[in-house]
Amino acid sequence: MLPETLSIKVTPTAHSRIGEVDFENLPFGRIFSDHMLVMDYRDGEWQQPEIMAFGNLSLHPATSAIHYGQSIFEGMKANKAEDGEILIFRPDMNAHRFKESCERMCMPTIPDDVFIELVRKIVEVDKNWVPSKEGDSLYIRPYMFATDDFIGIKPSETYKFVIFTCPVGAYYSEPVNVKIEEFYTRASAGGVGRAKTAGNYGAALFPAKQGQLKGFHQLVWTDSKEHKYIEESGTMNIVFVINGVLVTPSEETDTILRGVTKRSVIEVAQSWGIPVEERKVSVEEIVNAIKDGSLTDAFGAGTAATIAPIVKIGFRDEVLNLPPLEGREISIKIKNYLDDLKGGKVEDTHGWCLHV
């Protein structure tokens, strides 16, 4: 139940920009819907959330998030079904993860039901921005950052929570090439790898750029201690199919982001009787499985990229080619099923979609 006091103030924009958008050719993350939701935290409590015209925020130069990194975010998608109904995919999972990120970063939490209602409401207000074209979605970006104007390291006493949305097309326009990273580290045990916190992504830019210069879209991170075990990719979890078994690195180390897409892939596979192993996955095992042909598929799983087939894996001086896309029945079947579910084309037996 929502607290009785949760009322959202809505001030509609006087100038919708929707007529300027080419919905036939949507890029990823460059077009912003008409409204945003802003909710401030001060005096030990959340203030009234407001939905207003999308526009600039005004910040004090000492805003502590910029200096000391108390900044977290989430990402999810809404889709339009053929009957015009709008569905948000598993926002409860994002609410839960957002709370975990808050706790790790010493930030105030938002109750799950409030988080979900705020997400639902901003999508409802900008429902005309949800694309209807197959494969396109409304990307939803909730985030929170520390706003104290204070130079000194301590948890901020004030915060800003914002949600904006973007109509988006595909994140990757082609199958991806990844490089196994054995020097740089994304996350280490005891660190913040499990939190969707801004610094994780800033720290990954330099290593990722080295990989891009060699022709790889993304890195595959390995464990920080020995660089022997596979963890995940930059914004996607990673899943392999070896001898018909779905194999993915276990989340127990707390160095891996707990992805909603990967969890959904696992749950769907299990419900269909496909064996799944969440365990340590060594680089050696993967390289050998590619070479002996037992690895038939590898893909990234994330909200932005959805299910992104991996076609090449760079390892040291070698580039290993993975089997052609046509033979990847398991991931194609799972991707199609999840797409249908998100688009309201199959019965939502798991109860995963929130109807706006």
Ligand SMILES: *Cc1c(COP(=O)(O)O)cnc(C)c1O
């Ligand atoms: C967001 C993210 C993912 C994917 O999570 P989803 O919930 O599936 O979108 C995976 N890895 C990292 C590092 C991420 O930031």
